[in-house]
Amino acid sequence: AQSVAQPEDQVNVAEGNPLTVKCTYSVSGNPYLFWYVQYPNRGLQFLLKYITGDNLVKGSYGFEAEFNKSQTSFHLKKPSALVSDSALYFCAVRSYQAGTALIFGKGTTLSVSS
């Protein structure tokens, strides 16, 4: 069965420091991976995706993610965190059983302190 794991419920980082939000996945075929961000009382917003090609994917708001096939990971990164990056982040993988729907991790709350 396909699944996504986000091992950290919360990540705390100081403004200006680099941040990493971890994600590992389990799929039987090619992994199609996504990161979304959710601000309070809002829907999810797309940040970036990995389909094929370069292992380093660049996305919105200065975020990037590194795909590692051997470690089955897709960690979200940003070189310099902003207070405004504080939000709930979801990693997701495309489902092979439900059309093009997504299977989401449980989410990681990122808190950036000033």
Added chain:
Amino acid sequence: NAGVTQTPKFQVLKTGQSMTLQCAQDMNHNSMYWYRQDPGMGLRLIYYSASEGTTDKGEVPNGYNVSRLNKREFSLRLESAAPSQTSVYFCASSEQGQGPNQPQHFGDGTRLSIL
């Protein structure tokens, strides 16, 4: 652009009552989805519609029904609400005609409490 619009934004129901959550998108997308979000559980797929005229069950379909009214609208119905259905419900859409891995666009959710 409105994107994906969900109504209502908030609702309180009593156990056993029924209601329909509405979702409409103005991006001419083929595929639409209903998810529920519960604390510590991420989002789980309830139903999806790959294209107008088709609907399929997701991971947690029990207690729900859906209707793909036309290309724009995809509604979710609770026939007899139960406290376990207290959740935040999200509708999403995506354009799969450009390939199967297009990002999904989400509405702002309906916060549903069942007493």
